[in-house]
Amino acid sequence: MNTPAATGAPPETRGLESAFEDTIARDQRVEPRDWMPEGYRKTLVRQIAQHAHSEIIGMQPEGEWITRAPSLRRKAILFAKVQDEAGHGLYLYSAAETLGADRSDMTERLIEGRQKYSSIFNYPTRTFADVGVIGWFVDGAAICNQVPLCRSSYGPYGRAMVRVCKEESFHQRQGYELLLTMMRGTDAQRAMVQDAVNRWWWPSLMMFGPPDDNSPNSARSMAWKIKRHTNDQLRQRFVDMTVPQAEKLGVTLPDPELRRNEERGHHDFGSPDWAELQRVISGDGPCNAERIARRRAAHEEGAWVREAATAHAAKQAARTREGAAA
Ligand SMILES: [Fe+2]
Ligand SMILES: [Fe+2]
Numbered sequence: 056m057n058t059p060a061a062t063g064a065p066p067e068t069r070g071l072e073s074a075f076e077d078t079i080a081r082d083q084r085v086e087p088r089d090w091m092p093e094g095y096r097k098t099l100v101r102q103i104a105q106h107a108h109s110e111i112i113g114m115q116p117e118g119e120w121i122t123r124a125p126s127l128r129r130k131a132i133l134f135a136k137v138q139d140e141a142g143h144g145l146y147l148y149s150a151a152e153t154l155g156a157d158r159s160d161m162t163e164r165l166i167e168g169r170q171k172y173s174s175i176f177n178y179p180t181r182t183f184a185d186v187g188v189i190g191w192f193v194d195g196a197a198i199c200n201q202v203p204l205c206r207s208s209y210g211p212y213g214r215a216m217v218r219v220c221k222e223e224s225f226h227q228r229q230g231y232e233l234l235l236t237m238m239r240g241t242d243a244q245r246a247m248v249q250d251a252v253n254r255w256w257w258p259s260l261m262m263f264g265p266p267d268d269n270s271p272n273s274a275r276s277m278a279w280k281i282k283r284h285t286n287d288q289l290r291q292r293f294v295d296m297t298v299p300q301a302e303k304l305g306v307t308l309p310d311p312e313l314r315r316n317e318e319r320g321h322h323d324f325g326s327p328d329w330a331e332l333q334r335v336i337s338g339d340g341p342c343n344a345e346r347i348a349r350r351r352a353a354h355e356e357g358a359w360v361r362e363a364a365t366a367h368a369a370k371q372a373a374r375t376r377e378g379a380a381a
Contacts, residue, residue, distance in 0.1 A: 079280055084210035087153040095279055098272065099209050100156045101170075102281065107147035108165045108172035112346050114140045116180045117189055125183060132229055133186060139222045146219065150211040166351045174332060175262045177340030184237060184244075184251040190230015192259040192297070197223045199293045200263065203283035212281075231300065238305055245305075252301070253309045260324075261332045263290040269329075294322050 071090040078085055085091055114137045121137065124130035148158045164170040175193055180186065201220050207213040237244040264270055264286040276282035284292075294313075301308050312325035334340065 079208055082206075082208075082280070084213065085208050086210045094275070095281075096154050098276060098279070099212065099281060100151055100154050102276070103147055103151040103154070103212055104156065104161045104164070105171050105173075107144045107151060107161070108170060109176065110140045110144035110147060112165075112172045112176045112350060113193075114144075115346055115349055116176055116178070116342075117186050119180055120183060120186050123183070124186075129183075129233070136190070136226050136229065139226065143219045143222070146215040147212075150209075150215050153211045154209075162354060166347060166354060168338060168347065171336065173262055174335040174340065175258050176346060177335050177342045178255070178258050179342055181254070182247050182251060184234070184247040185255070187230045187233035187237065187248065188251040188255045190226050190228075191234060191300070192230075192255050193262070194223050194226035194230060195297060196259050196262045196293050198227060199289050199296065203289075206280075206283060208280040231304070234304055234306075248304075249306050252306045256309050257327045257331075258335075260290055260293070260327045261329075261335075263287075263293065265329060265332065266326075291321055294324050298322055 068090070072092065075085065075089070075091055075095075078089070085095075117133060118137045121130060121133055124133050148161065151161060152158060161170065165172065175196075180189070198220060201216050201223060205213055205216045205220060207216065234248050237248050267273065267285045267287045270286050273282065273285055277285070298308065298313070298315075310325045312323060314323055315321075316323045335343070338344075
């Protein structure tokens with residue numbers, strides 16, 4: 056554990072450090088005004104920035120289907136969902152800013168490949184069934200990851216997660232409802248759903264990160280109560296939650312080792328291809344280059360909006376000053 060003595064804090068911060076440790080031990084929130092160890096701040100900035108980037112990059116795979124949605128109703132639902140993800144990104148950038156991070160700096164780091172985003176968004180969306188499966192699997196995995204984060208020790212992050220989780224749960228249900236509709240359709244539609252399930256299952260399991268024995272930052276994040284469960288615990292929770300839903304839907308999850316283990320009270324399942332996860336994380340997934348190029352183009356094309364907003368804010372401020380002086 057991180058006792059003040061163990062971290063070798065200089066004498067002037069020892070009191071502050073023990074107050075911080077007390078806050079964590081009592082399960083209370085650390086707030087932006089509170090003193091916090093530099094390692095805690097850095098870990099949070101890294102995690103929150105990565106989370107924010109995932110929401111923003113995550114708009115792309117499904118966003119590609121907005122113009123090709125099969126009906127006005129599906130278009131409206133998808134449009135709203137993708138817009139929600141933009142909102143999640145903005146909450147999270149704001150939470151990172153309370154730790155002293157700078158939003159344009161985070162965007163630069165993303166575009167230059169110095170900060171990561173979730174590996175899942177580097178896979179292509181081949182058919183409209185992918186939209187449903189992303190809602191079911193990817194938003195479902197996001198819920199498993201994020202519900203415990205509502206109790207994260209850092210106040211602004213935990214509070215942002217409460218609203219984000221409500222919306223993710225809506226996303227998951229809309230994805231599942233879309234798939235239920237397709238499964239009641241034609242053979243071709245059922246085949247599309249099964250194909251999308253086959254392609255997204257393993258990458259979805261990889262979303263929880265490497266196995267616990269190969270996850271270097273987990274222990275510290277757990278000790279600081281930034282993270283509440285390990286990668287493997289969350290992955291297990293996702294599998295247990297998804298199996299009965301797959302049965303109800305009438306699709307097969309592509310894992311011959313998947314079966315209920317009555318003794319453990321959980322499902323046993325096969326191991327994802329960790330080498331593939333490493334490749335995708337290090338930039339060599341099917342769509343990494345495309346995702347970053349798109350984000351870079353959007354950032355460059357949006358420069359005039361940021362300039363106009365800055366000029367407008369300056370004008371407003373000047374007017375307020377003139378008004379106050381008059
Ligand atoms: Fe989201
Ligand atoms: Fe979502």
